[in-house]
Amino acid sequence: MPLNALGRDIPAFIEGYGKVKPYRGAFALQPSGNVVGPRLRVTNADRTDKVLPDLKAAIAASGLKSGMTISFHHHLRNGDYVVNQVIDACAEMGIRDLTLFPTALFGVHKHLIDHIQSGVVARIWGSVNGPIGQIVSAGGLGEPAVLRSHGGRPRAIMCGDVHIDVAFMAAPSCDRYGNMNGVQGPSACGSLGYAFTDCQYADCVVAVTDNLVPYPNAPISINQTCADFVVAVPSIGDPAGIVSGTTKVTRDPLRLLIARYASRLIEASPYFQTGISFQTGAGGIALAVTAFMKDAMLRKGIKGSFGLGGITSYFVDLLREGLVDKLLDVQSFDLGAVRSIAADPRHVEISADMYANPWNRGAAVNMLDVVILGATEVDRDFNVNVNTEADGALLHGIGGHQDTAASAKLTIIAQPLLRGRIPCVTDTVYSVTTPGECVDAVVTEYGITVNPRRADLVEACRGIRDVPVISMDELADKARRMSGPMDPVETTDRIVGVIEWRDGTVIDVVRQLKKK
Amino acid sequence: MRRTMLYLPGNNPNMLVRGHLFGSDGIVMDMEDAVALSEKDAARVMISKFLRRGDFGSVEVTVRINGADTEFWKKDLEAVVPCKRLDGIRLPKADSPQVIKDVDEELSRLEDKYGIAQGHIKLFCILETAYGIWHAYDVAMASRRVTAILPGGEDLVADLKTSRTPEGTELEWSRRMIVIAARAAGVDAIDLMFPRVTDDEGLRRDAQFSKDLGFDGKSIIHPNQIPVIHEIFTPSEKEIEKAQRIIAAAEDARARGLGTVSVDGRMVDVPVVKRARYILVKAGLEKEDE
Numbered sequence: 158m159p160l161n162a163l164g165r166d167i168p169a170f171i172e173g174y175g176k177v178k179p180y181r182g183a184f185a186l187q188p189s190g191n192v193v194g195p196r197l198r199v200t201n202a203d204r205t206d207k208v209l210p211d212l213k214a215a216i217a218a219s220g221l222k223s224g225m226t227i228s229f230h231h232h233l234r235n236g237d238y239v240v241n242q243v244i245d246a247c248a249e250m251g252i253r254d255l256t257l258f259p260t261a262l263f264g265v266h267k268h269l270i271d272h273i274q275s276g277v278v279a280r281i282w283g284s285v286n287g288p289i290g291q292i293v294s295a296g297g298l299g300e301p302a303v304l305r306s307h308g309g310r311p312r313a314i315m316c317g318d319v320h321i322d323v324a325f326m327a328a329p330s331c332d333r334y335g336n337m338n339g340v341q342g343p344s345a346c347g348s349l350g351y352a353f354t355d356c357q358y359a360d361c362v363v364a365v366t367d368n369l370v371p372y373p374n375a376p377i378s379i380n381q382t383c384a385d386f387v388v389a390v391p392s393i394g395d396p397a398g399i400v401s402g403t404t405k406v407t408r409d410p411l412r413l414l415i416a417r418y419a420s421r422l423i424e425a426s427p428y429f430q431t432g433i434s435f436q437t438g439a440g441g442i443a444l445a446v447t448a449f450m451k452d453a454m455l456r457k458g459i460k461g462s463f464g465l466g467g468i469t470s471y472f473v474d475l476l477r478e479g480l481v482d483k484l485l486d487v488q489s490f491d492l493g494a495v496r497s498i499a500a501d502p503r504h505v506e507i508s509a510d511m512y513a514n515p516w517n518r519g520a521a522v523n524m525l526d527v528v529i530l531g532a533t534e535v536d537r538d539f540n541v542n543v544n545t546e547a548d549g550a551l552l553h554g555i556g557g558h559q560d561t562a563a564s565a566k567l568t569i570i571a572q573p574l575l576r577g578r579i580p581c582v583t584d585t586v587y588s589v590t591t592p593g594e595c596v597d598a599v600v601t602e603y604g605i606t607v608n609p610r611r612a613d614l615v616e617a618c619r620g621i622r623d624v625p626v627i628s629m630d631e632l633a634d635k636a637r638r639m640s641g642p643m644d645p646v647e648t649t650d651r652i653v654g655v656i657e658w659r660d661g662t663v664i665d666v667v668r669q670l671k672k673k
Numbered sequence: 674m675r676r677t678m679l680y681l682p683g684n685n686p687n688m689l690v691r692g693h694l695f696g697s698d699g700i701v702m703d704m705e706d707a708v709a710l711s712e713k714d715a716a717r718v719m720i721s722k723f724l725r726r727g728d729f730g731s732v733e734v735t736v737r738i739n740g741a742d743t744e745f746w747k748k749d750l751e752a753v754v755p756c757k758r759l760d761g762i763r764l765p766k767a768d769s770p771q772v773i774k775d776v777d778e779e780l781s782r783l784e785d786k787y788g789i790a791q792g793h794i795k796l797f798c799i800l801e802t803a804y805g806i807w808h809a810y811d812v813a814m815a816s817r818r819v820t821a822i823l824p825g826g827e828d829l830v831a832d833l834k835t836s837r838t839p840e841g842t843e844l845e846w847s848r849r850m851i852v853i854a855a856r857a858a859g860v861d862a863i864d865l866m867f868p869r870v871t872d873d874e875g876l877r878r879d880a881q882f883s884k885d886l887g888f889d890g891k892s893i894i895h896p897n898q899i900p901v902i903h904e905i906f907t908p909s910e911k912e913i914e915k916a917q918r919i920i921a922a923a924e925d926a927r928a929r930g931l932g933t934v935s936v937d938g939r940m941v942d943v944p945v946v947k948r949a950r951y952i953l954v955k956a957g958l959e960k961e962d963e
Contacts, residue, residue, distance in 0.1 A: 408871065410695055410896035602694050623696070639690060 163540065163589055165665050173280070173300025174655050180664040183563050183595050188516045188660075193317040196360040198385060206333045207387045208369070212246040215386045216323075219361040223253045225322035228359060230352035231261040231284075232327070232339060232488065236398025239327040239365050241268045242390065248277045258319060259283040260310065260351040260509070261554045265398060273298055282319060283310075284554020285654075293653050294550040296669040302551065302654045304544060307487065308513025308520060308560035309659035311354035316516060318661055324359035326352055326384070327393045331366035332374035335384020339489075339506075340376065340499035342368025344394040347489020347498045348468075349378045353508030356383040367393045376499075378506055400491050406448045406471075407441035411573055411602055416445030419529055419571045419600040421624050424453050425617045426567050428526040431459050434481075435527040436466040436561055439490045442571045446529050447471040454480050465521055466512070466528075466557055468504070473497040476504060485521050487512040487557075513560035515659045522557070522564035530558055532570050534586040537633050539593030539608050541570055542586035544656055544667065547579045549646035551654045551667050555590055559659045562595040567614070574601040580636035580643070582629075587646060589665040590656060599629070606632050647671040674698045674955065675733070675821065675861055676890035676906040677899050682707035683716035683736075689723045695896035696903075699733035701763050704749050705740070713745055717752045724756030733760045735797060740766035741776055750779055755787040760795060761820065766828070767798035768805030773815035780818065792818055797863070801825030802832040806847045809854030821861035823892065824851045826868075841865075841879065852887040864888040870895040880905045908952045916949035916956075923949075 161167055161179035170176055178186075200207070209215045221227065227247075229240050240259065245268075247255060253276050261284035262269070270292055272278045282303040285293050293302045305313055313319045328349075330341035339349040344367055356362050356379045369389045407413060419442070423429055435450070437443040448471060454461065461481040464472040468486040470493030475481045484504045489495045498504045513522045533553065534542040543558050545551050562568040572581050582599070597614060599606040604625030607614045618626045627635075647670070654667030678699035681692040684707070692700050702723070708716040720736060736759065738749035753759055764776055773796065780794050796818040800806050806824070813822050824847050830836060835843040848864060855862035864883040867876045880902045883891055891902055908916070919936050923946045926934035934941050953959040 408897060411691060413897065414695060602691060 161663065163592055163664065165589060167663050167666055168652075171301060171652050171655060171666070174303065174652075178662045180592075180658045180662040183592055183658070186660045186662055188316060190316070192315045193320075193358070195358050198361075207335050207384060208333050209386050209388055212242060212365070212388055212390070213250060215363045215388045216243070216246055216250060216252070218386055219323045219363055221247070221252060221323045221361075223251075223255070226256040226258050226320060228258040228321045228324045228355045229260070230327065230349065230355065231259060231263065232346040232349060232351060233344065233394035233399050234346075235263045235265045236344075236395035237263065237265055237327065238390075238392055238394050239325060240266055243325050243365075244269060244272050244277060248272055248275070253277050254279045256280040256282060258321060260307070262286060262289045264288060270297075284556070285551060286553060290552040291550060294552075294667070294670050295672075296649070296651060296653055298653065301652050301666075304555055304654060304656045306513065306555040306559040306657075306659045307351070307509045307557040308515055308522065309555075309657055309661065311508070311510040311514045312516045312659065313657075313661060314354050314358045315510070315514070316661070321355055321359035323361045323363060324352070324355040326356055326362055326364045326379065328364045328366040328379075329393065330368045330370055330374055331364045331387055332370050332372040333387060334372050335362075335364050335381040335387055336372070336374040336377045336379075337364055337366070337384070338374060338376050338378040340378075340495065341370070342366070344368070344392065344396065344399060345495050345499070346394070346399050347495040348486040348506045350487035350507055350512060351509045353379060354510045361385045363388060365390055365393055367391060400489070400495060406444045409441060412441040413445055414602050415571050415573065415600055416442045416449055418605055418624050419446050419569050420449035420453060421621050422569060422598060422600060422605050422614075422618070423450060423527050423567065424457075425621045426527070426614065427617065428567055429453070429457075429459060431461075433459065433461045433526050434463045434465065434524060435461065435529075436464065436525055436557070436565070437472075437529045438467050439469050440531060442531070443529050444469060444471055446571065447475070451475060451478075451480060463524075465525055466561070468494040468498070470494060473504070476501065485512070513557055513564075513659070515560070515563070520560070520564065522560045525561060525565040527567045527569070528561040528565040529569050529571050530562060532572050532581065535570055535572070535582050535596070535599050536586045536593075537584055537629050539596040539599065539629065540586050540589045541591040541593075541596055542588050543590045544654070545588045547587065547643070547646075549587055549648060549667070549670050555656070559591050559595070562591045563659065568595060568597045569600055570596055570598070571600045574603055574632065574636050575640055578640050580640040582633050582636045584633060584637075588656060588667055592658075592664065599632070601632065603627050603632060603635065674890070674957070675863055677902050678733070678735070678863060678890065678892050679896065679899070680707065680737070680866070680892060680894050683720050684708050684712045686719060689719065692896075693729040693732045693734075695899055697732060697893065697896070697899050698890065699735060700729070701735050701737050701892065703737045704745070705737050705765050713739070717749060721752040721756055724753055724758050727756075727758035729758055734758050735761040735763050735795075737763040737765060740764070741772050742766060746776075747779060750776075750783055754780065754783040754789065754794060761797055762794055763797040763799065763823075765799045765825070766801050766805075767796075767812055768800055768802045769808060770811045770815035773798060773812055773819065777816040777818055794818065795820040797821045797823060799823045799825050800851065801828035803829075806850050809851055810857050813854055813858035813860045819858075819860055821863050821889070822851055822855050822858075823863045824848050824865055826865050839875075848883075848886055848888070856887065861889040862887065864891045866892040866894050867898065868894070870897065873897075873901055876901050877905065906955065908956045912952055913956050913958065916952040919945060919949040920953070
């Protein structure tokens with residue numbers, strides 16, 4: 158078996174995936190050729206209404222056949238009704254052997270398991286969280302799931318690695334000619350950033366909405382030039398699963414401690430100056446870092462330039478208080494963010510392509526100073542796993558992990574050393590999502606661990622009072638002492654998941670778990 | 674410094690392994706009230722395992738054993754005294770000098786048995802009855818091991834035949850008595866814990882009151898209480914700067930053979946210098962014996 162640049166054993170050809178381009182380094186592969194284009198389509202003045210009576214009519218009109226590829230976005234998250242409705246309709250119409258190309262699947266899509274078992278869904282090229290991930294890990298999907306980052310996905314579309322036959326576009330608000338936005342209607346989710354590229358490059362786009370409004374809909378996120386058909390359904394999602402309410406900073410002392418250490422590292426870094434840009438995401442530690450950063454910015458009179466990525470109410474507060482000038486939002490995480498993007502022109506909706514595609518003329522992640530990320534595991538070489546749990550089960554997507562880690566000037570992995578008795582710092586991660594060369598520091602409750610490649614940060618840490626600095630080897634040894642020996646994960650040889658680096662090379666694979 | 678001493682339930686390995694990381698000045702591994710009768714043995718084994726590992730950084734490590742009126746206390750001491758990392762024993766119901774003498778004797782026997790320097794293990798005495806509060810000074814003087822005395826909470830309230838109020842007036846006199854006895858005996862006074870863990874403002878008021886009474890710090894039950902208490906018990910930059918000026922002025926006066934000197938219009942005499950030194954000790958800028 159050939160080894161890639163990280164020494165991972167990956168075959169040259171993977172059944173159901175094809176020929177493997179092995180990972181060669183974070184920035185080694187440079188593209189050539191042209192961006193692909195979608196099929197030319199015409200809507201003349203004699204057709205001013207694209208609404209069809211139901212999903213089946215739209216599926217029929219789209220020309221969708223067995224064996225084709227359909228895409229979805231995940232802005233409705235665990236409240237999404239559209240994926241299940243579309244696949245149900247396909248099954249009833251006798252369409253099989255489909256490739257699903259979602260940005261991510263969640264627990265609500267457990268419903269798809271029957272369709273996977275019956276052969277309606279043959280392949281999934283997208284993040285598989287929760288129950289679908291379990292099915293994939295157990296070998297229940299005929300061909301391997303292909304995992305791409307938020308930036309790697311639009312790259313794959315635009316360079317032709319993935320061709321979308323039909324994009325089903327959950328649209329919280331849409332008019333009869335296909336102008337869409339995510340900020341109005343009962344299923345408002347805020348930014349529609351993940352879906353922009355799908356709508357631009359799919360051969361056919363079907364907008365599915367529960368808020369059909371008179372022409373022209375405004376504001377317009379994705380416009381009529383992309384939409385082929387519009388279908389009105391009773392509901393595209395459950396607001397309770399689409400967004401959370403007011404996201405509160407955790408009171409969990411362990412997470413607060415880690416967040417405090419991470420914010421101290423940021424403060425000590427050369428990037429903590431007026432104009433700083435950062436991405437912290439949602440989740441307990443990330444939100445707390447945002448809160449601590451705010452305190453530090455106020456204390457030192459520092460003003461930031463922009464916040465990026467998934468936007469929370471905490472970022473909105475920073476915008477309103479003048480601590481950042483702009484928000485670039487690919488995904489609105491809570492109601493505060495949804496309200497803000499609808500009302501504040503400084504809160505800008507951006508596509509996943511603009512957010513993180515490594516092969517365009519400049520992704521927003523390239524302008525990022527600091528990012529805080531999580532992990533399920535980090536190893537002695539600072540390689541990070543976010544896809545599989547310690548038991549080898551494929552349960553999480555890549556998100557923007559690879560993209561922000563590769564591009565931000567300071568990438569911090571913030572996580573506890575152990576979860577329960579499971580160590581999060583190990584000798585070797587079970588699967589690699591993001592290579593150690595892109596990770597600058599790991600922050601745990603035991604302090605700050607700086608990648609030795611970053612001698613400048615090692616030096617900066619000397620100035621931090623009251624925060625321990627611990628080497629990776631000490632940290633890994635400590636985790637091993639505390640957790641005791643772990644049973645190795647037992648797998649078969651069959652590959653059930655392919656983890657692509659953002660440039661389309663294969664950074665790692667996930668193998669089928671042995672039955673216990 | 675004993676601004677914060679964090680209680681860790683003795684039957685919770687997650688807290689025992691991480692409790693020292695949160696920045697308190699001390700930790701108290703609890704074998705007493707936090708542990709059900711059926712879990713006493715398990716907690717004893719677990720605490721001794723963690724103590725043997727000795728991985729607690731620079732915090733002061735203590736164990737609250739079960740009271741000397743129970744069947745457990747000797748087993749508790751036997752389990753923890755020989756361990757690698759133990760600075761002191763927090764003794765509940767330490768209400769008479771005789772109890773202290775009994776525990777002191779047992780500690781001496783164990784130190785002898787395990788080759789530990791005599792007197793190495795310190796005693797933190799919790800006074801939980803009116804009798805104990807009344808005899809606080811005698812308790813503090815009953816053994817050279819006694820390094821701090823503490824007012825009890827619920828047991829003391831019950832013994833006083835009163836009940837807890839949000840303002841804490843029922844224990845105010847007892848707290849004052851502890852400070853006076855501690856100062857008279859030359860030991861530390863550590864105040865009650867504040868039970869409402871999400872009430873930061875209430876904690877702030879209570880900690881300020883503790884400081885104003887003269888306590889050295891507080892017992893705490895949640896890591897999130899640490900920064901609030903440290904902020905109150907740690908001298909501000911302004912206080913430190915003034916203390917440094919007072920000491921500099923006093924030393925200058927002494928060098929020049931002057932009897933008195935004033936700083937900011939106030940006469941600097943011996944108590945003022947003593948207070949200034951205490952501020953610098955609290956700020957971690959001077960050692961206590963300097």
